[in-house]
Amino acid sequence: MSRLYVFLKYLAITLWSIFVITPFLWALTTSFKTANGVTGGPTYIPWLQYEPSLHGWRSLFGGNAGGIDIVKPYIDSLIVTVSASFISIILGSLAAYGLSRFTYRAGFVKNADLIFFFISQRIMPPIVLAIPFFLMLKWLELLDSKIGLILVYVALLLPIAVWIMVDFFNNIPRQIDEMAMLDGCTPIQAFIRVILPNSVPGIIVAGMFCLIFGWNDFFFAFTLTFTDTQLLPVAVVALNSSVTPWWSLSASALISVAPLLLIAFVVERFLSHGTLAGAIR
Amino acid sequence: MSLQLRDLNLSVNGVTHLANINADFERGSLTAVIGRTLAGKTTLMRGIAGLQSLDRGAIQLDQQDYGRLPAWKRDIAMVYQQFINYPHLDVFENVAFPLRRKKLAEDVIGQRVRSVLDKVGLGGFEKRRPSQLSGGQQQRVALARSLARESGVLLLDEPLVNLDYKLREQMRSELRSLLAQQNQTIVIYNTTEPVEAMLLGDTVVVMHEGRILQVGTPAHVFDKPASRQVALVVNDPPMNFIQGRKTEEAIELAGGVQIALPQHLKALVPGDYWFGLRANELRLGGSELQGKVTFSEVSGSETFLYLDCVAGPLTLQVQGVHVYDIASNVAIEIPAIRLFAFEAGGEQRLVAAPATGARS
Numbered sequence: 001m002s003r004l005y006v007f008l009k010y011l012a013i014t015l016w017s018i019f020v021i022t023p024f025l026w027a028l029t030t031s032f033k034t035a036n037g038v039t040g041g042p043t044y045i046p047w048l049q050y051e052p053s054l055h056g057w058r059s060l061f062g063g064n065a066g067g068i069d070i071v072k073p074y075i076d077s078l079i080v081t082v083s084a085s086f087i088s089i090i091l092g093s094l095a096a097y098g099l100s101r102f103t104y105r106a107g108f109v110k111n112a113d114l115i116f117f118f119i120s121q122r123i124m125p126p127i128v129l130a131i132p133f134f135l136m137l138k139w140l141e142l143l144d145s146k147i148g149l150i151l152v153y154v155a156l157l158l159p160i161a162v163w164i165m166v167d168f169f170n171n172i173p174r175q176i177d178e179m180a181m182l183d184g185c186t187p188i189q190a191f192i193r194v195i196l197p198n199s200v201p202g203i204i205v206a207g208m209f210c211l212i213f214g215w216n217d218f219f220f221a222f223t224l225t226f227t228d229t230q231l232l233p234v235a236v237v238a239l240n241s242s243v244t245p246w247w248s249l250s251a252s253a254l255i256s257v258a259p260l261l262l263i264a265f266v267v268e269r270f271l272s273h274g275t276l277a278g279a280i281r
Numbered sequence: 282m283s284l285q286l287r288d289l290n291l292s293v294n295g296v297t298h299l300a301n302i303n304a305d306f307e308r309g310s311l312t313a314v315i316g317r318t319l320a321g322k323t324t325l326m327r328g329i330a331g332l333q334s335l336d337r338g339a340i341q342l343d344q345q346d347y348g349r350l351p352a353w354k355r356d357i358a359m360v361y362q363q364f365i366n367y368p369h370l371d372v373f374e375n376v377a378f379p380l381r382r383k384k385l386a387e388d389v390i391g392q393r394v395r396s397v398l399d400k401v402g403l404g405g406f407e408k409r410r411p412s413q414l415s416g417g418q419q420q421r422v423a424l425a426r427s428l429a430r431e432s433g434v435l436l437l438d439e440p441l442v443n444l445d446y447k448l449r450e451q452m453r454s455e456l457r458s459l460l461a462q463q464n465q466t467i468v469i470y471n472t473t474e475p476v477e478a479m480l481l482g483d484t485v486v487v488m489h490e491g492r493i494l495q496v497g498t499p500a501h502v503f504d505k506p507a508s509r510q511v512a513l514v515v516n517d518p519p520m521n522f523i524q525g526r527k528t529e530e531a532i533e534l535a536g537g538v539q540i541a542l543p544q545h546l547k548a549l550v551p552g553d554y555w556f557g558l559r560a561n562e563l564r565l566g567g568s569e570l571q572g573k574v575t576f577s578e579v580s581g582s583e584t585f586l587y588l589d590c591v592a593g594p595l596t597l598q599v600q601g602v603h604v605y606d607i608a609s610n611v612a613i614e615i616p617a618i619r620l621f622a623f624e625a626g627g628e629q630r631l632v633a634a635p636a637t638g639a640r641s
Contacts, residue, residue: 181352
């Protein structure tokens with residue numbers, strides 16, 4: 001019985017892994033192919049089935065073979081995503097701590113309504129926000145700039161950070177804050193010295209979500225920038241001109257997934273060490 | 282040098298949590314506040330600590346007005362009912378935390394933390410995290426942290442209630458000697474258990490529904506409860522009350538049970554009264570009263586019998602472990618000499634049974 005269970009479990013995991021990994025394998029082989037190799041059908045073994053070439057990879061780094069320099073969008077994407085995530089985590093933690101610990105009332109608006117207000121920002125489709133954002137950035141003269149994008153991304157990522165952190169803070173007993181205050185901490189010191197150190201797992205999770213959502217956004221990067229600033233997802237799509245350069249596209253797809261892969265491994269390390277789960281009883 | 286509470290009041294949404302609390306606590310004294318759950322004990326402590334704002338009233342420690350002082354500026358340490366420690370710090374840093382906030386010198390901190398940890402029996406556990414300790418050990422860490430501060434006031438809010446029976450008994454006696462050494466500190470100890478209050482307190486304060494009902498030495502509160510409510514709270518199991526009437530010659534309990542008039546009730550004006558009798562002073566046997574067992578339970582080495590009889594429901598405590606069938610009949614003897622008399626239409630105690638000096 002249990003043997004059958006283990007067998008079925010690993011069978012399921014194996015099938016799922018194949019399903020998930022195959023596109024990556026495909027992209028990896030394609031990125032080393034030339035036009036001939038791509039049109040020659042699905043082939044996977046270099047040298048035997050197709051002649052590998054670094055053409056696709058070279059074109060991403062300012063090569064002249066019809067490619068676009070992807071280094072600058074890559075760095076811009078990193079700057080925008082990391083800054084927006086960082087700001088969101090700081091503001092989000094503070095907002096979440098307030099919502100978790102204090103009772104607010106403004107007319108009929110209470111804590112739960114405020115939390116819903118934050119989440120509601122993610123309920124409407126992004127296209128609803130596109131025009132307001134566009135007009136706001138235009139008015140601020142921040143269209144086509146990294147600062148403008150960071151501001152927009154903070155607005156998009158903050159709800160995620162607040163939502164995750166409120167839940168996390170709610171699970172830290174209030175008596176711990178009180179104890180810190182009795183031990184001589186002001187409320188801000190209690191937050192920084194006691195609550196934050198105990199929230200590291202929550203901050204990591206929230207930060208991870210912010211980075212993923214920010215990194216993957218195409219829509220706002222596309223609508224709010226033109227020439228000066230270009231983020232990675234837009235640059236990757238821009239590769240696709242009259243003739244699709246499958247090799248460059250595959251290579252750029254792979255390197256744009258790389259940071260997320262790195263995050264996944266770091267978080268997995270945390271998870272397997274049990275520091276995320278059960279950090280607090 | 283004392284802590285003075287003057288006229289503390291708090292009500293939330295029309296529910297009274299504290300009502301006209303007046304009390305004085307001296308340095309070096311240990312006051313046990315006893316009351317049932319929701320009696321206002323914890324609210325009182327949170328008010329003193331500055332964690333709960335009050336509707337009105339004044340709190341003074343050594344002439345310093347605490348009313349407007351935030352919690353972090355008050356010289357007050359507290360141990361919670363739950364085991365509250367800083368999960369991200371090891372045992373040493375947990376105990377050192379308040380000392381670091383006071384910016385004490387590193388060698389003073391090290392010395393004080395180690396000496397306190399030795400006192401609570403946690404020497405050698407300095408590097409452990411709270412999550413790696415048992416419940417009893419976690420509460421010792423919390424206790425050590427509160428002791429290390431050497432604060433003016435130490436509040437203990439039912440610190441032993443979440444421990445298992447054996448450990449509670451052990452820590453109770455340890456606490457007694459630990460707290461006896463705190464001769465510069467005002468110690469206030471909340472409890473629901475009469476035994477704990479009697480054992481630990483120099484003074485016992487009885488609270489009920491946000492009010493202080495009686496203040497006195499343990500013996501005084503136990504032997505001369507001011508009211509029926511106090512008698513309920515300071516006896517475990519709670520005192521039995523039987524309606525009855527005193528005539529010139531005898532006591533007539535409800536259901537027509539006649540008892541010879543004991544010496545200490547002779548001066549009582551004839552009339553209706555509530556008569557109180559402790560569960561451990563009722564005896565099995567005799568021919569005065571028949572009772573039907575509704576429930577029986579064994580607690581430690583004693584058996585509690587819940588009886589239904591013509592005079593009303595009674596609780597009876599028997600030494601040793603016995604098994605009684607439900608609905609079986611037992612004969613009850615009422616020792617007239619142990620009767621307390623309370624107002625029939627009110628709460629006040631009128632006559633106490635003579636003190637025996639015996640404690641259960």
